[in-house]
Amino acid sequence: xxxxxxxxxxxxxxxxxxxxxxxxxxxxxxxxxxxxxxxxxxxxxxxxxxxxxxxxxxxxxxxxxxxxxxxxxxxxxxxxxxxxxxxxxxxxxxxxxxxxxxxxxxxxxxxxxxxxxxxxxxxxxxxxxxxxxxxxxxxxxxxxxxxxxxxxxxxxxxxxxxxxxxxxxxxxxxxxxxxxxxxxxxxxxxxxxxxxxxxxxxxxxxxxxxxxxxxxxxxxxxxxxxxxxxxxxxxxxxxxxxxxxxxxxxxxxxxxxxxxxxxxxxxxxxx
Amino acid sequence: xxxxxxxxxxxxxxxxxxxxxxxxxxxxxxxxxxxxxxxxxxxxxxxxxxxxxxxxxxxxxxxxxxxxxxxxxxxxxxxxxxxxxxxxxxxxxxxxxxxxxxxxxxxxxxxxxxxxxxxxxxxxxxxxxxxxxxxxxxxxxxxxxxxxxxxxxxxxxxxxxxxxxxxxxxxxxxxxxxxxxxxxxxxxxxxxxxxxxxxxxxxxxxxxxxxxxxxxxxxx
Numbered sequence: 026x027x028x029x030x031x032x033x034x035x036x037x038x039x040x041x042x043x044x045x046x047x048x049x050x051x052x053x054x055x056x057x058x059x060x061x062x063x064x065x066x067x068x069x070x071x072x073x074x075x076x077x078x079x080x081x082x083x084x085x086x087x088x089x090x091x092x093x094x095x096x097x098x099x100x101x102x103x104x105x106x107x108x109x110x111x112x113x114x115x116x117x118x119x120x121x122x123x124x125x126x127x128x129x130x131x132x133x134x135x136x137x138x139x140x141x142x143x144x145x146x147x148x149x150x151x152x153x154x155x156x157x158x159x160x161x162x163x164x165x166x167x168x169x170x171x172x173x174x175x176x177x178x179x180x181x182x183x184x185x186x187x188x189x190x191x192x193x194x195x196x197x198x199x200x201x202x203x204x205x206x207x208x209x210x211x212x213x214x215x216x217x218x219x220x221x222x223x224x225x226x227x228x229x230x231x232x233x234x235x236x237x238x239x240x241x242x243x244x245x246x247x248x249x250x251x252x253x254x255x256x257x258x259x260x261x262x263x264x265x266x267x268x269x270x271x272x273x274x275x276x277x278x279x280x281x282x283x284x285x286x287x288x289x290x291x292x293x294x295x296x
Numbered sequence: 297x298x299x300x301x302x303x304x305x306x307x308x309x310x311x312x313x314x315x316x317x318x319x320x321x322x323x324x325x326x327x328x329x330x331x332x333x334x335x336x337x338x339x340x341x342x343x344x345x346x347x348x349x350x351x352x353x354x355x356x357x358x359x360x361x362x363x364x365x366x367x368x369x370x371x372x373x374x375x376x377x378x379x380x381x382x383x384x385x386x387x388x389x390x391x392x393x394x395x396x397x398x399x400x401x402x403x404x405x406x407x408x409x410x411x412x413x414x415x416x417x418x419x420x421x422x423x424x425x426x427x428x429x430x431x432x433x434x435x436x437x438x439x440x441x442x443x444x445x446x447x448x449x450x451x452x453x454x455x456x457x458x459x460x461x462x463x464x465x466x467x468x469x470x471x472x473x474x475x476x477x478x479x480x481x482x483x484x485x486x487x488x489x490x491x492x493x494x495x496x497x498x499x500x501x502x503x504x505x506x507x508x509x510x511x512x513x514x515x516x
Contacts (some may be wrong), residue, residue: 120424130419134438134514144423176515
């Protein structure tokens with residue numbers, strides 16, 4: 026039992042979050058174990074992105090408990106904060122969780138290598154030489170060795186997103202969050218990003234992935250979660266959720282996603 | 297018929313152009329004050345801290361909604377009455393123009409930060425930067441570069457507005473023009489000369505900064 030507990034990287038208990046009168050998260054319970062790849066699917070507005078933002082403490086929650094690696098990051102009871110990490114500890118805990126954004130959010134004034142090296146130097150305290158060496162290693166891991174000195178403005182969307190992934194990976198996070206990281210990309214560059222994510226999964230990275238790429242969910246996820254109306258409606262192995270969902274809402278969503286013409290070009294990664 | 301005399305211009309030139317360093321000193325010093333106060337004020341305003349924002353907002357609005365000439369006169373004649381410091385005319389001019397500029401730069405800066413902040417801040421925070429680190433290493437370096445053009449514009453405004461210190465007796469380009477005009481009764485030549493001097497300064501400044509701006513631009 027003890028060893029099972031210690032394998033849990035992320036634990037959410039009854040997390041609720043509203044913007045004004047609009048409830049975005051309506052009691053989410055979730056546990057992610059070390060090395061697990063969990064894919065979250067659901068219609069837009071179902072709270073998926075907000076869930077990730079709350080986990081990375083980019084948005085405060087109204088109720089519930091979020092802990093990472095056994096450390097409580099935030100605990101709120103009905104709007105009343107019980108405990109919350111702050112200041113430097115908050116920053117340290119944030120760095121434990123990587124976040125990859127839909128629109129990459131690379132720093133446009135820095136080169137690809139500079140983007141990776143900045144936090145290594147200023148947050149981790151590495152020397153410029155160390156940070157650059159490690160940065161180059163990571164760039165080569167995603168096939169972008171020749172783009173080290175390119176600025177984000179000169180890279181394609183897929184290249185920018187690969188840089189963003191290794192920028193986040195460079196901090197050696199316990200787990201990584203992916204927020205629809207391929208939905209702002211041209212179709213021809215989606216595959217290269219999914220391929221990098223697959224390799225991360227193969228290397229044992231703990232991942233929580235919000236995506237509309239059903240192919241990725243089917244082939245890479247250990248567990249698929251369907252969210253709607255701020256709640257987890259259904260979860261289970263990909264074959265079960267994607268193949269024979271029990272809930273009517275899941276069925277309706279999947280019918281919609283799988284038959285939308287513009288979405289037929291899904292790459293079947295890893296098959 | 298008034299005939300334009302080049303020799304009058306040439307004779308007046310050394311005296312008038314001796315005002316160039318004065319005008320430049322006032323403009324550069326005022327810009328420095330404007331930056332030193334405008335950057336922190338703009339940054340703080342972008343953070344949107346309620347009580348502080350009220351005070352800073354009042355500061356900015358005061359300088360933006362009263363004439364610069366009134367501000368210059370106020371700092372020269374009124375300030376000594378209140379705080380018993382005697383500022384020279386040049387210092388009073390620099391202070392008034394500097395504070396005035398700081399109000400405009402603060403607004404330019406605030407807008408630049410708000411326009412840059414959202415996604416960039418989140419990316420930096422998620423990498424483990426503190427709020428201060430995010431500003432220092434991610435937001436401000438971008439804002440400063442994007443703000444170069446408005447800064448230059450502000451400097452050009454400052455060189456032109458600095459002519460107002462002639463009103464409190466500073467011997468800048470403008471006031472020297474007044475002096476020569478009284479002595480020579482040749483306003484056409486003299487004030488044309490004065491206008492040309494300001495034009496050359498401002499035009500050179502904007503051209504020079506245009507080059508720097510391109511060199512510092514964030515690659516798109």
